[in-house]
Amino acid sequence: MMSSILQGAHILATGSAVPDLRVNNRHLSQVVETSDEWIVTRTGIKERRILDDKDESIIDLASLASARALKKVSMDPLEIDLIILATSSPNDLFGSASQLQAKIGADKAVAFDLTAACSGFVLALVTATQFIQNGSYTNILVVGADVLSKWTDWSDRSTCILFGDAAGAAILQACPKEKNGILGFQLNTDGRKYKQLSIPYEKDNETSYHQTLKITQGKFKYIKMDGKEVYKFAVSQVPISIMQCLDSLKISTSDIDWLLLHQANARILDAVAHKLSINSNKLISNLSKYGNTSAASIPLALDEALDNNTITSNDKIVISGFGAGLTWATIVIQWKC
Missing domain, CATH: 3.40.47.10 (Thiolase/Chalcone synthase)
Structure with missing residues (x-):
């Protein structure tokens, strides 16, 4: 690379x-x-x-x-x-x-x-x-x-x-x-399972205009989630994505200083760390204070960790997001002050 x-x-x-x-x-x-x-x-x-x-x-x-x-x-x-x-x-x-x-x-x-x-x-x-x-x-x-x-x-x-x-x-x-501080990445998508986490669009009753033109309209509804399936997806696929990325970089999990996952659920964070044999004390998490903030969860936790001086120069950090789509993505960075 x-x-x-x-x-x-x-x-x-x-x-x-x-x-x-x-x-x-x-x-x-x-x-x-x-x-x-x-x-x-x-x-x-x-x-x-x-x-x-x-x-x-x-x-x-x-x-x-x-x-x-x-x-x-x-x-x-x-x-x-x-x-x-x-x-x-x-x-x-x-x-x-x-x-x-x-x-x-x-x-x-x-x-x-x-x-x-x-x-x-x-x-x-x-x-x-x-x-x-x-x-x-x-x-x-x-x-x-x-x-x-x-x-x-x-x-x-x-x-x-x-x-x-x-x-x-x-x-x-x-x-x-x-x-260079951006070492590598791994991206994945499985659109067949998109319904496991979505904000669906629902059609209204058909509306007619000018007697001949018929247009069906609607609106987006609320978040729908199959919690059990999303959990199974995350704990099975995220560790694979992380290992594929690390293997491509010839980096061992023992070389990783911090693991920063999308802040979805504490049980998911613990399960992924366990599957990777990464000690839980290397997990960066502020989930208890903010909940699941979707696309904001990783940069929010990263900023807090940096402000607290948790992350120091040359630390290697594995960052992985996962969720709706279904999509999951891993990036490995080395912090440069």
Whole structure:
């Protein structure tokens, strides 16, 4: 891989943002039949952050996370060449990356959305890496943001306990090949099982116009998930993806300093680490505080770990996202200060 790239790429800075409103398990027990003990035992989640009924939006969260990343390295937004917004809950079905570009003043940047739910941030990182390593761009802002509270059925106990809202950002920058921090990746999709986790579109009754023209319309509904099947998929396929990526790089699991998985469920995190024979003390997790924030979960946890000085220079980190699609994606990075 190193010999075929024109230049290296590394993560220069990260940032994150969450809403102020905290919804703990006791609050949810007043909405559906559940309890703090039931939720914690099955998911590891104690609370989550939710956008309230003010005018806040996914763009507010994404722009705040981006601004925090830019501030850490004193970078002018006009230095950003490209913005990739990984989200499955945009402000506009045509895309929201352009709104983010305008909000932060990155007027010289191309901007587009990437939709891959919980795998979105990793796929966006891989996409950004290609643009940098082939010499197309120098500075790329990658943002994972979701507000799944807008698409949650709050009467469905199996899903409403899981999801929270958040945004996380990373600035990817070109560097000399010998300082490359993006070591490799592995991407997978199984569209045959897309119904296991989806936000389905449902048709309304047929509507007629001008007597002859008939157009069927409808709307997207709430999150639907087959929890047992998603669990089986994650614990079986994610370790395989990680090992394929590590094997291609000739890196052993014993060489890995940190394992950062999509923050879906504590039992999934533990099961994947166990299958890889990676000690649980190498797991980076903030699931208990934020729940499943979809495309935001990995950059949110990464930013927190960096702020806490958990990750240090030259640490090797395996990052893996998995979820709707079904998609799963692994990237291996080496942290460069």
